[in-house]
Amino acid sequence: MMRGFTRYVLKQLVLGMVLVTCGLTVLLWLSQSLRFIDLIVNKGVSAGLFLRLTSLLLPGFLMVVVPIAIFTVVLFVYNKLTSDRELVVMQASGMSPWDLSKPALTLAVAITAFSYALTLWLAPESVRAFRDLNWSIRQDVTHLVLKEGEFTEVGKGIVVYVGNRTADNVLTNILIWDSSKPDREVTVMADEGALVPGAAMPRIHLVNGARQEYRPGTHEFTMLYFDSYTAEFGDNHAADGERSRDARERSLRELFTVQPGELSEVDVRRFRIEGVQRLLLPLQVLGLTLLALHGLLGGGFDRRGQAPRIAVAVALMVAFQAAVLGANNLATRSLTLLPLLPVLTLLPIVIPAWLLYPVRRARIPSGLSSGVSGS
Numbered sequence: 001m002m003r004g005f006t007r008y009v010l011k012q013l014v015l016g017m018v019l020v021t022c023g024l025t026v027l028l029w030l031s032q033s034l035r036f037i038d039l040i041v042n043k044g045v046s047a048g049l050f051l052r053l054t055s056l057l058l059p060g061f062l063m064v065v066v067p068i069a070i071f072t073v074v075l076f077v078y079n080k081l082t083s084d085r086e087l088v089v090m091q092a093s094g095m096s097p098w099d100l101s102k103p104a105l106t107l108a109v110a111i112t113a114f115s116y117a118l119t120l121w122l123a124p125e126s127v128r129a130f131r132d133l134n135w136s137i138r139q140d141v142t143h144l145v146l147k148e149g150e151f152t153e154v155g156k157g158i159v160v161y162v163g164n165r166t167a168d169n170v171l172t173n174i175l176i177w178d179s180s181k182p183d184r185e186v187t188v189m190a191d192e193g194a195l196v197p198g199a200a201m202p203r204i205h206l207v208n209g210a211r212q213e214y215r216p217g218t219h220e221f222t223m224l225y226f227d228s229y230t231a232e233f234g235d236n237h238a239a240d241g242e243r244s245r246d247a248r249e250r251s252l253r254e255l256f257t258v259q260p261g262e263l264s265e266v267d268v269r270r271f272r273i274e275g276v277q278r279l280l281l282p283l284q285v286l287g288l289t290l291l292a293l294h295g296l297l298g299g300g301f302d303r304r305g306q307a308p309r310i311a312v313a314v315a316l317m318v319a320f321q322a323a324v325l326g327a328n329n330l331a332t333r334s335l336t337l338l339p340l341l342p343v344l345t346l347l348p349i350v351i352p353a354w355l356l357y358p359v360r361r362a363r364i365p366s367g368l369s370s371g372v373s374g375s
Contacts, residue, residue, distance in 0.1 A: 005090060009077065009103035016073040017107065024065045025058065032057060036134075045137060053137070056130035059123040060248075063281060066115055071288035071317055074104045078296040079306050097297045097356045108289035115282030120252055128249035156180055160204075169195045174206060176231055187212040188231055196230070205230050247274040266332075273331050276338060280345045284324075287348030291316055294352035320348055 033054045045053075081087040090100060151161050157180035163173025176188040190209030211224045247255060247270050255275035260268050295313030296306055327340040 005095070005099075006103050006106070009081065010106060012077050013073055013103055013107050016077055017069060017111070020069040020073055021062070021065055024069055025061050028061045028065065029054065029058065032061075049137070053130065053133050056126045056133070059118055059126040063115065063118050063123055066111060066118075067281075067284040067288050070108060070111060070285055071292050074289055074292040075296065075310055075313060078104070078293070079310060082296060082306055097293075100297055101293050101356065104289055104293055105286075108286050112282045112285045115285055119278040119281055124249050124251060128245070131245075131249060171195070171204070174204075174209070176204070178231075183215060183217060185214045185216070187214075188229070190229070203230055203232050247271045250274070252278060269332055269335055272335060272338065273328060273341075276341055277328070280341055283345050283349065287320070287345060288317060290352035290356070291320070291348045294356050298352075298355060316348075320344070 033050075036050065036054060078087065087100065148162060148164055151159050154160050157178065159177045161173075161175040162171045165171050171193040172191065174188075174190045174193045176186075178186040178188075188206065188209060188211045190206035192208065193204050193206040196203035196205050206229045207227065209226060209229065211226065211229060213222045213224075214220070247267075250258075250271065252275055255271045255278075258268060258271050263271070292313055295309045295316075298309075323344050324341070327337065327344055330337045331341065
């Protein structure tokens, strides 16, 4: 009987987990993808490249969604089993809370293992790939949408006008106005030009034109005629085209071995906290699963429903998430508070397990006999 019950409940949990995880992930992906719409509007990025870029965010979304999803699914499935009296019958037949919890705990252990694969390998790799691709797109001037006969803002204080643009990215009748630096204004005009791909900074090569520079502070005006000139614009990155890597894309070894002399004190704290979070975040799956199980299996059967128990479980889950977030913020100020993170992570595992699974004889839940007589 117990094996049949475990398979029956586990099937419902897996189906619900897939649906809820996919739904929450898609909603989160849609909301976060709106931040990168400017890549299509201003950079001319294709839909395929846009989807490739934003799909790299999915592993990070799963790290956040999975603990909430399993908590929601366990509450829903076990509440439905209680409402349909299936759970009550199983308890009356002698099944202990441990037996009733096996399907949820089996799923939780499997998802915890998957979460460790996410946090320790897949998520850092996806963040690194996302930032590399995003950086290269923003630095690749060939993606700029330079519409014919229109003034296009390609950066803060930089406007480009193009009279005509051919299919092979040859430009004619070009005007560039650059006021990005407060001490000077530069105007460049040229008969022809071409976008230069693969440079450390976005560049456009100009032919047969003039460069005018005006300094408002000294009212100096200079003018230079040229046969060939290369204009640079965009974000100021290192000349070698490399970018710095933050804590989210570092390996676990790098997070714990970085020394204060290599980075600032604030960055070292961030690295340490990121490393601890990667080790502890998958355990939230077990903690929230046990919290949900205790909410519905920790008391007797109530004919009026389980709404109060569900409300308490949800409140405890929200309080737990808020406490973890607060501990993270405190640890960023001082690493002496870092032990708060493992303590808070283990509390929802240890306390519900201790309350639910003491060694005791199975008994008929209170209220069952009154429920039968009332029918």
